[in-house]
Amino acid sequence: YIDALEGGQINEILLEEGxxxxxxxxxxxxxxxxxxxxxxxREATLFEQINNMEITRLNMASQAIRNRQDLMRVGLDLQQTDRQYIKTKSLFEHGLESRSNLEISEEKYQNSKRLKTFMLETVRQDSLYRMNQLASLDNRAQSLNRQLDDVRRPLQNLIVRAPVKGQLSELNAEIGRLMGQGTRIGKVDVMDGFKMRVGVDEFYITKIVAGLKGTIEIDDDIYELKI
Structure with missing residues (x-):
């Protein structure tokens, strides 16, 4: 049988009875x-959540780029302060630079080292956090896509479809008719499994058992039957 999975008004009849x-x-x-x-x-609400997730992804990607840029700047600064410290130390050893300038140069160098160590740890922690967040976002995206499918399913049910392959033997439908959910619309007969009902004389009743075979002639064609 064909029943309406969702209620609605018949807008278009695509097939005829038979x-x-x-x-x-x-x-x-x-x-x-x-x-x-x-x-x-519901779609609008879900799309808004999906859009917010994409914004979060973009923000995380932008932060990763900024971290790499900061790390490069810190690395370059460390190279410069290292060279300057080596140069100042050499001049100091030859009596061409004061101790105070040497101490200032060394302090800048040590600060650059500490800053790079800090930045490396920051980037490492941020990468771990981002990986966990991206995994969570992926799971959330899959969940939202499943919810979208569930939300759209009722609309798909507005298209009434044949439940099985066969012949549309009944169709109770007309354009404009209102149909409630669960309303019986028609019936499809399976073509490869017909059943026949025949009258049996009382004399043969005791001889009828399951599995008994027989034949019938319809329009000069012979068909095999089985009880």
Whole structure:
């Protein structure tokens, strides 16, 4: 049997009674403005969440770039202060530079070393945090996409489809008719598994058992039957 999975108004009848149908072939279309608006509202909410996640991804990527740039600047500064310290120390050893300037140069060098160590640890911690966050965002994105599929499913159900392959033997539908959820619309007969009902004389009743075979002639064609 064919039942309406969602309520609505018949907008289009795609097949006529008696048509041969494939499984899941569309038979008719329903419209349901209220349902469509509910789905649109839910989609908008989910799309907003998906958009916010993408913004978070972009922000994290931008932060990673800034961290690398900062680390490069700190590395260059360390090279410069290192060279300056070596130069000042050499001049001091030859009596061409004061001790105070040597101490200032050494302090700058040590500060640059500490800053690079700090930046390396910061980048490492940020990378670990970003990896965990990205994994969480991926899981959340998959969940939201599944929710989108679930939200859209009622709209898909507005297209009434054949439940099985066979012949559309009944179709109770007309354009504009309102149908509630669960309303019986028609029936599809399976073509490769017909059943026949025959009358049996009382004399033969005791001889009828499951599995008994027989034949029938229809339009000069012989068909095998089995009880």
């Amino acid at each position: 048509a041969i149908v494939e499984k899941d072939e569309p038979i008719l279309r329903l419209t349901n403005p209220r349902l469509e608006q509910i789905v649109l509202n």
